[in-house]
Amino acid sequence: MRNEISVLRKFSRWVGKPNLVKPLQYYLPDASPERVKVTAVADTTKSWSANGIDVEAKMREAFEIDNRFGMVIAMQLAFGLRKKEAVSFQPWVSDQRDLGHNAIIVYGGAKGGKQRTIHIEFQFQYVVLDYVKQHIGKRDRLGWKKTIRGLNADLERNLKRYDYHMGKLGISKANCSVCGHGLRAE
Known part of the structure; x- marks a missing residue:
C-alpha cells in the first residue's frame, strides 16, 4: 500500500x-x-551461517550435485550476486583485471537492468573467479547451456534449474528459513 x-x-x-x-x-x-510502518531493514539475518548452515559443507554438496551449480553458488558467496546475476554472469567479459581495474562488472540480470561494479577485495574472490574462468568458455555465461532434457536453456529455465538444485541442497525458506539470496548476507 x-x-x-x-x-x-x-x-x-x-x-x-x-x-x-x-x-x-x-x-x-x-x-x-x-x-x-514500513522499514527497509531486515528484522532477522538471512545469512546461511547465522541460521545454522555450514556454508563450506553446502558448497561441497553443491559441487557434487552439479559442478556448474557449485560455481554459481561460489560466485554468489564470493561476490554477493543475486541468482539472476549469477546465472547470467559472463566471467571472461566481466573480469576487469586485464584492464587494470581490480573489479568485475555485472552486466546481465542486475536489479533494475543496471550494470554494477563489484570491487575484488579478498583472496577468496580471486580464487573463485579464476576457478570459474578455467571451467567456462570465453563467451559463455555461468548458467547452463542446455536443459536436463537437452534443449537450449534460456534465463527462465536456468533459474528453474537453480531453484531445483537449491531444493536438492535442502536450502529453502520452508526447510531452514533461508534461500540462495542469503549468500549475499554472508
Whole structure:
C-alpha cells in the first residue's frame, strides 16, 4: 500500500496537486501505527551461517550435485550476486583485471537492468573467479547451456534449474528459513 500511495503522490505532484494524496494513516485510521510502518531493514539475518548452515559443507554438496551449480553458488558467496546475476554472469567479459581495474562488472540480470561494479577485495574472490574462468568458455555465461532434457536453456529455465538444485541442497525458506539470496548476507 505504501508503494501505491507513493506512486499516487508522485502523480498528484505532476498534475500540480501536491497535497491531494494524504499519509497512509489518514486512510487507515483504525490501524495501529506499527501495522502501517514500513522499514527497509531486515528484522532477522538471512545469512546461511547465522541460521545454522555450514556454508563450506553446502558448497561441497553443491559441487557434487552439479559442478556448474557449485560455481554459481561460489560466485554468489564470493561476490554477493543475486541468482539472476549469477546465472547470467559472463566471467571472461566481466573480469576487469586485464584492464587494470581490480573489479568485475555485472552486466546481465542486475536489479533494475543496471550494470554494477563489484570491487575484488579478498583472496577468496580471486580464487573463485579464476576457478570459474578455467571451467567456462570465453563467451559463455555461468548458467547452463542446455536443459536436463537437452534443449537450449534460456534465463527462465536456468533459474528453474537453480531453484531445483537449491531444493536438492535442502536450502529453502520452508526447510531452514533461508534461500540462495542469503549468500549475499554472508
